[in-house]
Amino acid sequence: MSRTSARAPDTAAGERVLILSAGVGAGHNSAAAAVQQACTARADVAEVQVLDVLQVSSVLYRALLAKGYFVLVEGLPWLVEWGYDVSNPPFRRRGPIDPWTRVNAGPVVSAIKRFRPTAIVCTHFLPAQLLASLLLRGVVDARTAVVTTDYDFQGLWLSSAFHALFVAREEGRVELLALGLPPDRVAATGIPIATQPDLVQVRDASEPPMLLISAGATGGDYALAVVRQTMHMRSAFRATVVCGNNDRLRHRIEQLVAPAGDRYRVLGFTAEMPQLLHRADLFVGKPGGLSASECMAAGLPMVLVNPIPGQEVRNGDYLMEQGAAVRCNSTATIGWKIDEVLREPGRLPRMRAAAQRTGRPDAAADVLSGLLGGPLRPLVVTRAAQRTVLAASEQRFVATDLTGPSALVRLVDRATGSTIALLQAEELGDLQKRYAAPTGDLVLRRGRAPAWPRWEERRLLRAILRGDDALPVRGVGPETPFHTLP
Template sequence: MEETRVLILSAAVGAGHKTAARALEKAFRKYPHVQVANQDILDMTNDAYSRISSEVYLEAVKRVPWLVGVAYQYNDEPFKNEEPLRRMWDILNTQPVVKFLKDFQPHICVCTHYTPAGIVAQMMAQGQLDTSLSVVITDFDFQGMWLSKTFNRYFVAREEAKARLVDFDVEPEHITVSGIPVDSSFGEPVDAEAVARRYELDPALPTLLISAGAVGGGPALEIVTELMKLRHEAQTVVVCGSNAQLRRDVETLVLPQARKFRALGFTSDMPDLIRAATLFIGKPGGLTASECIAAGTPMIIVEPIPGQEERNADYLLEEGAALRCNDLEIIDYKIDQLLDSPERLAQLRANARRIGRPDAADVIAATALADENAPVKFDWRSQRKRLLAEPLAAEPLAKVERALFGPDENETLAFYEDGTGVFLGTLDPAQFRSLRRRLFRSGEEVATTTVTQDDLDRIRALGMGSELVDRISKRVRFRGPITLRRVRISLPEGS
């Protein structure tokens, strides 16, 4: 079989994108005919671009998380990454990536971050690269920033994300609901007793796993302080990542209860620790959450970053796979309550396993290798303009009302009683133009009007009765004058 070159591109803006890339690399390497390269594009760019892209983001998460949420909402507009200044900034700073792509000439590109996806899409659109582009979304919701002007397939975490892409005019056959790629070992059985012995823990006691993330951020020390007050006998493993000071602080704090606590630095043992844990306590990053549900381990969510982590938290809570603690001072109470109810804990575990996708990386690899879809090419400027114009309700009220007034030849007006919301009927454009002169005052540009019996009598005297007029007349006769609200609609042909 002819060799297939697969290039996996990520960007170390947080740890999740690279974690997903490693899981995909492992899945693709199962195919003997596939040559795989896994590249973090920030390793190939200049220091300034790399630091702005990664370190500034991490500092914002630590110091001004609300600003991260504002940026998330700002970038949720479709094709936001195609704005000229942003695209020029990326192009100027990623020329080594472009050269690498031209040299490697991949048959398939799989991107776990929108920036490399945008570079590949640009080269495809300009005819510089003949490849198939798969974009892997690494959160449970779809953000408009990920929309690419050229692509072959999107891989998303759940059906709702697919629906969002379809709403952006991406055809369903170009979307695969795969889950977020994690190491397949998270779905395999674990010898929990062996893991406990490795860390000299009691396999008969609940084990709580706190993760401060790869860089050792978050409120780990505050959580440990509260867990020292637990009523239940439990033991806690704290993973401090690369934050050596945090590890020392935890070790000092828990000295009176050292038997119950283990403080670790960066560890490659997370698959075993997560699978053996009773509960995982931490932030719901897309990859962290996916690892937990793949293992069937419920989460206690703390301090999610506004934006993507808030949305990830919403999903886990909707599915009954997690609890959220908004006040760290009572996290011991919440965990004690949960440990008081083995049935509730078992249901959380079952829900987590139900929505987990330990097979996601294998699904993505198999689908991408077999994909015969031609590239989708968006005229991103016109597409973005159209998408931003919808829905009309997002416009100022005056614009909405003007839009509702005076339909064109292809549109019909639906009438509702304003007070009750009851649908009364429709009028075609010609009927409406005739009635408007009698029902609406000169120059009136509002979406409602009050109708009296005198109005209806004049309409009937002119021979302009209709089923709608009869229905309105019956209501006016019994209730007195009523207010009508009109809504502009487009009816299918033949309606």
Template sequence: MAQKKILLLSVSAGAGHLRAAEALRCHAAAFGGAAQATHLDVMDFVPKTFRKLYTDFYIKLVNKAPALWGYLYQFTHEAKPNSYIERLRRAVERLNTAALRREIERFKPDAIICTHFLPAELLARMIRKERLACPVWVQVTDFDLHRMWVHEGMAGYFAANEEVAWRMQACGIAPERIHVTGIPIMPAFAVPPDRIVCAQELGADPAKTTFLLMGGGAGLGSMDAVAARLLALEGDFQLIVLAGKNAAALAALQSLAVRHPGRLFPQGFTDKVERMMACADLVITKPGGLTTSECLAMGLPMIVNAPIPGQEERNADFLLEQGVAMKAVDGVALEYRVRHLLEQPALLAQMRERARALGRPLAGRLVLEPVLAA
């Protein structure tokens, strides 16, 4: 098989689209000389003002006015593609992405995989105008399908599950172009690391029930306040908290850990999330498509909190329906759910088995196989 140059296009509006593309890039290495994968963030090829509007505004909106984002999510889903506002939006995007189109022409890819709808939409027009000859594939990164992901001329679509595939068909995508692969996550999740080794690295007890608190505390309070609330519960458990790049949160958690020796393990930014997950029996997180896919691959049940209206709400619905997650609308609900699971270890074990059955740790490889075979 001749080597194929694969271009992975994502958008840094939230971390999930980037992480999916990076996962595909890493999985490509497993194909040896058959694939040369390069990942580009579309936002690196647009003017600064457009980038701030597209990414910074999105992040502020979902954090400060989630209800408004939920309205926009549904409005754009239902908008007619040929309406004035949709044509204006696409025109603005085209005007601001000329540098990206030039970079694609310079790169001369054999195939393109989009992990965000913006590049898919731009490339669909190029295909229609006969300005792009290589096949373009689309990876949807949530357990739901928004209309803006669907475009004519795409070589194929990759769906997180059968329901998303069904929705794709309902939108007019031919069944033979749809592949149910799951959402691509890093290869490290396909071979979970040893729990004992990972716990010892943290100084935690591998035999003790362990909860992992991830992501922002929106809807539940600050991370140190959430941790303090959980540690006040009765029960023999320990808590790992990932503060990411939030230095203030990490400092507050480290101060709290002094008062709870051997029970609280604060962590800053890490690119080894799978090692934290290997220690855990339950994850408390926002229901992003990538994070929840990682949890499922590790066989980890979840308590999901503060889902963004739109895509994350749909993700949460899927997880709840499958019996692998509970939902906490506030701190009181979180406290109740955790206590409930501590009192019913058989239920937690049942959720874990369901999560393991749903996990698709090799999704990245399953995506690349038809791309390379085409």
């Protein structure tokens, strides 16, 4: 494949930002839309485009990934949890993308070439893995960001080449530094959500508390049980029930609450969700990454029901740890649990304050600032370094504590000070034999790597040299503990 650009991207006419998502649930596309909105607020962005990579894939591939996932969620949740845990170790998969994915990636690669981006933002791990392959093969030169969409970091999001990795919370950043990733390539920004600058908090203290009961975009049937339980509550309240795209669910709930008069308002899919979040006193629903982030930004506490095993359970753990949520593990106690929150003096204000502290409403803007103001050269994690990270994780070691030939070291660009490669100490020794300069530094040079078996070295040089013929770098050893790095 041909290169899309050489050396630094041409941004004289403004940045060209391509946002790649995958429509597995609504959250990834919502995060992409939030980044797109943030692009429109920047004078240096000339054009922005969003592409759902599944929409340009084959029908079978799209059905298996998008629809198959939710079939498992409904029918075999234990299998979803098992899959989450199996794919969680960092760099469990180190080889190239599988042939089926590569075939379906063809239209995505064509779209990238047509758009000629100077920056690419990935809000799903599928395009992130594809972009890593393209960076290493020299197909793209654009700055590439990976933006996670859940509070807990999953190793599946780690790829072998990227420019910046943005996680939802500081604990995720600390985890990645402990794995050996350099601090100049990882930032805790929060999860990108759309901003509503004209909205202000409109909760009326003189009115009964407002519950916002959400069935999610697809309209989960669990909402029917939630509503039924609220009808047994002793506390005064009003409720808005959002049923998403499930018209059948909406009709069933309307029939259920008909005897309750005007206490309940039942909606289908609505564009009013931002307004509803700012009017409500308590959100009742699933802790998806985007839903939770929107609630936190609005200062809205949550009652968590029916979380998807894996990421949503861990999202809920974090929100409860912050004091911004409670979880209902039994359908029979949902009404009682909400009653407990509403009846305990001062509890709802404390939860609201915790939600406000947890919220990151500027995440999308921070992602763009970090990417567009960051290094031009990507970070490359060699496969040997990936093996070190994986082995340390499986053995419950902190990778940065390792010593010897397999210890992790960094290559730092002399001119910019940015880390451009994570590799094993043994690999650095090999590079020093071929690229050592009289000053004691290394000067990486195009065409100097042996033809075989140094193919990994050739990938490294191709990705980080970009359009240059030589690059002065220095090696940084593992002696600095990750928690003291800037």
